[in-house]
Amino acid sequence: MSDKELHPDTLAVRAGIERSQFNEHSEALYLTSSYVFDNAAQAAARFTGSEAGNVYSRFSNPTVSAFQTRLAALEGGEACVATASGMSAILSTVMGLMQGGEHIVASHSIFGSTVQLFSTVFPKFGVTTSFVNGPDLAAWEQAVTPKTRLLFVETPSNPLTEIVDIAALAAIAKRTGALLVVDNCFCTPALQKPLALGADLIVHSATKYLDGQGRVLGGAVVGRADLVNGGVYQFLRTAGPSLSPFNAWVLLKGMETLAIRMRAQSDNALALAQWLERQPAVERVYYPGLASHPQHALAMRQQTSGGAIVSFEVKGGREAAWRVVDATRVISITGNLGDTKTTITHPATTTHGRISAEARAAAGIGEGLLRVAVGLEHKDDLIADLSRGL
């Protein structure tokens, strides 16, 4: 049966399985760094690529391949390359597809390490980035130069859940000859399908919702086969920021419950956001599922729900924000997100603490801002936990 005939819930559980001679039911974990050849001629043929087959786990492993096949099926992508982390997915995309002298346009509101990578690492190799206000489509168009190779966007963004119109940005990318890369970390394919909206590539931090239980690091690049199997894979196989088979196996198991987790965590997040909006100590709530979100209509068009991240600004700046964090007893104080356990973060001093004050201000990350990545606990316990410090 082809993947195209199956519902995503089924693909999340079934796609990518290739049974060994032992007929195991659960996905096998192949912990091996290399593979044995029948003879010298076969070894030579495998190394040149004239014969298909595994050679070395830096660039191919059956468990990693199963993860790649499953994620490609869920995203509706032609191909997928797995990486050691979300950051190495972004690194491999740029190193694999760009040349010195070329240019990226990215939204201001992206993950702090992505800002760092674009503004301090890539310029060393002659790749520069212009940052624009994500929802302002005219700003993207104006920032494109003849050297622009990539448009890079996170939607919803971390941490302000800013929404960018993927289909409109894809049209700009096509018109200008650039590639559109979407970081689909916050929504995952369970809630949003950027490739169907015209994106060329998706990058993932699999560390987040694809695992969903805060256990392993991982990442992936999904999309057009010529780009993924061409430049991105060629960079990965040579430079080696590869996903470990063990992590791939954990991620495969995580993906089986992706859709039901995303639905349940989104429901919890909506309840929490609605409650936060009614609290006098809260200045503003950022959640795409709320009618008060400036891009609520767009979010509901390109996503199937608001997602599980709620950010909010408390009155009283850093002191008040830290008081809320320190008063929690159930919610975990940690930088990660995408876990079944709810987490709380003060972005200005943690995830976005290394970027410059100007970049933070441009991204709208104030001292009173808190980000809650809502998990699967009962919503009443989460509300009680936040109300302690508000």
Ligand SMILES: Cc1ncc(COP(=O)(O)O)c(C=O)c1O
């Ligand atoms: C939106 C987004 N993209 C990328 C990353 C980087 O992923 P990783 O930590 O797996 O390298 C993160 C991490 O928090 C993220 O939130």
